[in-house]
Amino acid sequence: GDSVTQMEGPVTLSEEAFLTINCTYTATGYPSLFWYVQYPGEGLQLLLKATKADDKGSNKGFEATYRKETTSFHLEKGSVQVSDSAVYFCALSARMDMGRRALTFGSGTRLQVQP
Amino acid sequence: NAGVTQTPKFRVLKTGQSMTLLCAQDMNHEYMYWYRQDPGMGLRLIHYSVGEGTTAKGEVPDGYNVSRLKKQNFLLGLESAAPSQTSVYFCASSYSISGGVSNEQFFGPGTRLTVL
Numbered sequence: 001g002d003s004v005t006q007m008e009g010p011v012t013l014s015e016e017a018f019l020t021i022n023c024t025y026t027a028t029g030y031p032s033l034f035w036y037v038q039y040p041g042e043g044l045q046l047l048l049k050a051t052k053a054d055d056k057g058s059n060k061g062f063e064a065t066y067r068k069e070t071t072s073f074h075l076e077k078g079s080v081q082v083s084d085s086a087v088y089f090c091a092l093s094a095r096m097d098m099g100r101r102a103l104t105f106g107s108g109t110r111l112q113v114q115p
Numbered sequence: 116n117a118g119v120t121q122t123p124k125f126r127v128l129k130t131g132q133s134m135t136l137l138c139a140q141d142m143n144h145e146y147m148y149w150y151r152q153d154p155g156m157g158l159r160l161i162h163y164s165v166g167e168g169t170t171a172k173g174e175v176p177d178g179y180n181v182s183r184l185k186k187q188n189f190l191l192g193l194e195s196a197a198p199s200q201t202s203v204y205f206c207a208s209s210y211s212i213s214g215g216v217s218n219e220q221f222f223g224p225g226t227r228l229t230v231l
Contacts, residue, residue, distance in 0.1 A: 004157075034219075043119070043205055043222035044158070089157060102148065102173065103220060105157035 002027040002094035006106035009087075013080055013113050021075040021109045023064075023090035031092040033057075033066050033073040034103065038087045047075075047088070085113045116141050119223035121206050127229045128196045136191040136226050138206030146209045147189040148173075148220065149181060151202040158205065164189055196230045203227050 007022045025033065032051045036044040048057030053068035062077045073090060087108045094104040119140045128134055138147065145166050150158040160173030164183040178200060180192045189208075193200060207220040 041224075043224045044207075044220075045222070046219045049219070102160055102163060103158075105159075107155055107157040 002031065002092060002104050004090050004092055004104055004106035006088075006090045006109050008107070009110035011109060011111050013111070015082055015113055015115050016079045017113075019075070019077040019080045019084075019111065021088055021090075021111070023073045023075065023106060025071050025073065025090075025092050027071075027092055027094065030068075031094065033064070034091040034093075035062070035064055035073070035075050036089040036091060036105075038089065038108070040086070044089060080111070080113045082113045082115055085111055087111070118142065119206055119208055119221050121204075121223035121226050123226060124224070125227050127231065128193075129231050130197060132196050133192070133194050134196065134228075135193075136204055136206075136228075138189045138191070138208075138223060139187055140189075140206075140208040140221070141187065142208060142221065143186070144208035144210055144221070145186075146220075147183065148207045148209075149179070149189065149191045150205045150207065151175065151200075152205060152225070153202050161191065161204075196228075198230045201228060201230045 003026045005024050034049045035047040037047045038044045048059040050057040050066035056065045064075045087110045089108045090106040091103045122137045148163040149161040152158050159175045162181040164170045167186045170181045182190045204226045206223040209220045
């Protein structure tokens with residue numbers, strides 16, 4: 001079935017460092033890809049998404065490019081801040097029964113940014 | 116708009132007890148979902164609903180039941196709680212899915228359930 005694999009954390013960085021969180025996927029067809037972020041004590045929020053190959057999603061300085069040839073959707077940010085400390089989830093829209101789709105999530109990567 | 120709300124926020128149960136988690140959304144979304152979040156496993160889909168009066172099983176449905184009597188509400192029931200159901204439960208909602216492209220899901224703040 002469809003699945004998402006992301007790098008294990010925690011990832012610990014100093015403020016203003018460059019961030020990469022790797023995400024690869026296995027899927028039939030052409031799923032949409034997402035990054036969600038979960039701040040401490042809160043639910044998940046959509047960070048960015050891409051719906052087709054070579055699309056780049058971007059938001060709040062974060063970027064990710066849908067790479068069909070490598071089945072990847074790596075999250076990047078050029079300069080992280082302490083406020084970016086959170087858990088980041090990669091997800092894809094997996095095919096369910098009757099052609100419906102639901103999100104399949106990776107296991108999450110915790111990012112800790114130190115001042 | 117309140118978005119997606121969940122009650123209760125915390126609950127402790129003894130093995131064998133029952134309870135119902137309530138999810139409400141005020142965005143007129145067709146789709147609603149229940150997930151559980153366990154350490155190192157991300158979120159796993161329990162049940163979902165594509166509209167009022169309809170429900171379907173997700174990845175891990177055993178031990179849970181759901182109902183969607185009103186469009187804005189989605190209830191998750193545990194008839195006989197087990198320690199393996201200790202988890203954080205999240206409800207989410209989205210617009211109807213069309214063309215095979217999933218729309219953004221909006222999540223509630225979660226319910227932390229402990230089963231002793």
